Amino acid sequence: MEDVKRLLIVDDEETITFSLYRAFIKAPVDCEVITAESGEEAWERIQEKPFDVVITDLAMPGMDGFELLKRLKQEFPATRVIIITAYGSDEKEQRAYAIGADKYLEKPFDINELKNLVFQWMS
Amino acid sequence: MKSKLDRRKQIISLLNERFRETAVARPTDNLAAASTSALPKSSEPDTLIPQLYHFYRSVIHNINSGLLAIDFDGSITFANKKATQLLGYTGKELQNMAVQRLFADGEEAARLLQLLKLPGKQISEKETRFRQKNGQVITVSMDAAPINDASNQFQGITLLFRDITELVQLREQMNRIERLALVGELAAGIAHEIRNPLGGIKTAAQVLRDSFTEEDVESQLIDRIIREVDKANKLLKEFFKFARPTPPQFAPVDIEMIIDGVYLLLAPRLKKQNIKFVENAEPHLPQVYVDETQIEQVILNLFMNAIDAMPEGGTLQVRISRRTIPMVDESLTMDKSPQLEYVLVEVSDTGTGIPERILPKIFNPFFTTKKDGVGLGLSICSRLVEENHGKIDVMSELGKGTTFFIALPVFKQ
Numbered sequence: 001m002e003d004v005k006r007l008l009i010v011d012d013e014e015t016i017t018f019s020l021y022r023a024f025i026k027a028p029v030d031c032e033v034i035t036a037e038s039g040e041e042a043w044e045r046i047q048e049k050p051f052d053v054v055i056t057d058l059a060m061p062g063m064d065g066f067e068l069l070k071r072l073k074q075e076f077p078a079t080r081v082i083i084i085t086a087y088g089s090d091e092k093e094q095r096a097y098a099i100g101a102d103k104y105l106e107k108p109f110d111i112n113e114l115k116n117l118v119f120q121w122m123s
Numbered sequence: 124m125k126s127k128l129d130r131r132k133q134i135i136s137l138l139n140e141r142f143r144e145t146a147v148a149r150p151t152d153n154l155a156a157a158s159t160s161a162l163p164k165s166s167e168p169d170t171l172i173p174q175l176y177h178f179y180r181s182v183i184h185n186i187n188s189g190l191l192a193i194d195f196d197g198s199i200t201f202a203n204k205k206a207t208q209l210l211g212y213t214g215k216e217l218q219n220m221a222v223q224r225l226f227a228d229g230e231e232a233a234r235l236l237q238l239l240k241l242p243g244k245q246i247s248e249k250e251t252r253f254r255q256k257n258g259q260v261i262t263v264s265m266d267a268a269p270i271n272d273a274s275n276q277f278q279g280i281t282l283l284f285r286d287i288t289e290l291v292q293l294r295e296q297m298n299r300i301e302r303l304a305l306v307g308e309l310a311a312g313i314a315h316e317i318r319n320p321l322g323g324i325k326t327a328a329q330v331l332r333d334s335f336t337e338e339d340v341e342s343q344l345i346d347r348i349i350r351e352v353d354k355a356n357k358l359l360k361e362f363f364k365f366a367r368p369t370p371p372q373f374a375p376v377d378i379e380m381i382i383d384g385v386y387l388l389l390a391p392r393l394k395k396q397n398i399k400f401v402e403n404a405e406p407h408l409p410q411v412y413v414d415e416t417q418i419e420q421v422i423l424n425l426f427m428n429a430i431d432a433m434p435e436g437g438t439l440q441v442r443i444s445r446r447t448i449p450m451v452d453e454s455l456t457m458d459k460s461p462q463l464e465y466v467l468v469e470v471s472d473t474g475t476g477i478p479e480r481i482l483p484k485i486f487n488p489f490f491t492t493k494k495d496g497v498g499l500g501l502s503i504c505s506r507l508v509e510e511n512h513g514k515i516d517v518m519s520e521l522g523k524g525t526t527f528f529i530a531l532p533v534f535k536q
Contacts, residue, residue, distance in 0.1 A: 019329075020326060023333070086315055086322055087318075111326055111329040
C-alpha cells in the first residue's frame with residue numbers, strides 16, 4: 001500500500017484549481033495534488049494512475065462532472081468523489097448522490113469543510 | 124366618478140372571467156345556435172320595402188358589434204343599439220356628434236377619417252381606444268369602410284367595433300407572465316454565473332487567510348472579504364427562491380390558517396406601526412387546493428407591502444369569501460351552465476395608494492417605488508398565484524388605500 005495519497009482537482013475555473021492546489025499541497029498528510037481543467041483531461045490522469053479523492057466541478061465544456069462521476073464509480077469505486085458546483089439545485093444534488101457522489105457542495109463553499117473531509121478520508 | 128364599490132365589482136367580474144379561462148379548458152360555444160331566420164318572403168313591392176327595412180334594421184340593431192355611420196364631415200348619422208350600449212350615450216345624443224369626440228386620441232381620429240376619404244381605402248381590425256360618456260376608456264377592435272352613393276361618390280364612413288378591453292387586459296397579463304418568465308430565466312442564469320467567481324474569490328481568500336496569524340491585520344481584511352462573499356451569496360440564494368419557484372406541491376389547505384400564520388408572524392410589526400388588523404372570513408369556507416408555502420409567501424408579501432404603505436398607521440383588512448360563478452358566461456348561452464367555485468381573498472390597506480399611471484406596472488419584474496426595493500415582490504406574487512391556478516388583481520385610490528384580490532381554486536373531493 002502506498003503512503004502518498006493522490007488528490008485530483010477538476011474545474012474549468014482556474015482560480016478554483018489554483019487556490020485549491022495551494023490549499024492542499026500544504027496538507028498535513030503526504031499528498032500528491034494534480035489539477036485538470038476538463039473532464040477529458042481528468043479522465044486521462046485517472047487512467048494513468050487512480051486517485052484517492054477527486055474534487056470535480058459539474059458544469060464543464062465537454063465531459064461534465066456527472067459523466068466523470070459515473071465513470072469513476074464504475075471503474076474506480078474506491079475513489080471518493082466530491083462535487084462542487086455554482087449551478088446547484090435540489091435535483092442536481094439528488095442526482096449526484098444517486099450516481100454515488102460522496103459529498104456535494106455548492107460554490108462558494110467553506111474550504112475548511114472541504115479540507116477536513118479530504119484529510120479525514122486520506123488519513 | 125366611479126365608486127369604489129363599482130370598481131370592486133368590476134375587478135371581481137374580471138377575475139371571474141380570468142378564473143374561468145383557466146379553469147375551463149374549452150368552454151362550449153353555444154353562440155352557434157344563432158338564428159338564421161329567413162329573409163322577407165313577400166315579393167309585393169308595396170310590402171317588400173317596409174319588410175326589408177325592418178329586416179335590415181333588426182339585423183343592424185341586433186348584431187353584437189357597435190355600428191356607426193358617419194357623414195362627410197365626420198358627424199355621426201346613425202348608431203345601432205350595441206354602439207349606444209358600448210359608448211354609454213343614447214342614440215339621440217350620438218346623432219350629429221363629431222366622431223372625434225369618441226376617440227380617446229383625437230388626432231388618431233382625424234388621421235383615420237382623412238385616410239378613409241382616399242378611394243378604396245378600408246380599415247380592418249384596427250385596435251383603438253374610445254372614450255365612453257362616463258369618461259372611461261375602452262379598447263375596441265374597429266373595421267371601417269367608406270359609404271359611396273350609386274355614382275360611387277364618397278358619402279361617409281361606417282365604423283363597426285367590438286369592445287376588446289378585457290381581451291387586451293388578458294393579453295397584457297399573458298405578456299407579463301411571459302416577460303416575467305424570461306427575465307427570471309435570464310436573471311437566474313446571470314446569478315449562477317456570479318456564483319462561479321464568488322466561489323473563486325472565497326476559496327482564494329481562505330487559502331490566503333492561512334498565511335497570516337489571527338493578530339495580523341491582513342487576517343481581518345480577508346475575513347471581511349469572506350463575509351462579503353457570503354453576504355452576496357445569501358442574496359443570490361434568496362433571489363433563486365423568487366426567480367425559480369419550485370413547481371407547486373398542491374394540497375388541500377385552509378386559507379384562514381395561512382392568513383393567521385402570516386398575521387402572527389407580523390403582529391409585532393403591525394403593533395409597532397399602529398396598524399389595526401381586521402379579518403372577515405365567511406363561515407364554512409371550503410379548502411383551497413394550492414401550495415401552502417407559496418401562497419403563504421404571497422400573503423406575506425402583500426402584508427409587508429401594506430405595512431410599508433401605512434407608515435403613519437391604519438387598518439389592514441382581509442376579507443375571505445367563497446365565490447360561485449357559471450363555468451360558461453350565461454349571457455352567452457341558452458342553457459344553465461355548471462358552476463365553478465373559488466375562494467376570494469381581499470387584502471386592503473388604508474395607506475398611501477398607488478398612482479393610476481403606475482398601477483399597470485406594479486406586477487412587472489424589477490419595477491419598484493421603494494428606495495431599497497428590488498422590484499421582485501409583486502411580480503413573484505403574480506407568478507406564484509398563476510402557477511397555483513389562481514388570479515391576482517389590484518385596485519387603488521391615491522390617499523385612500525389599495526386592495527389586492529386573489530382568486531384561488533377550491534379543493535374538490
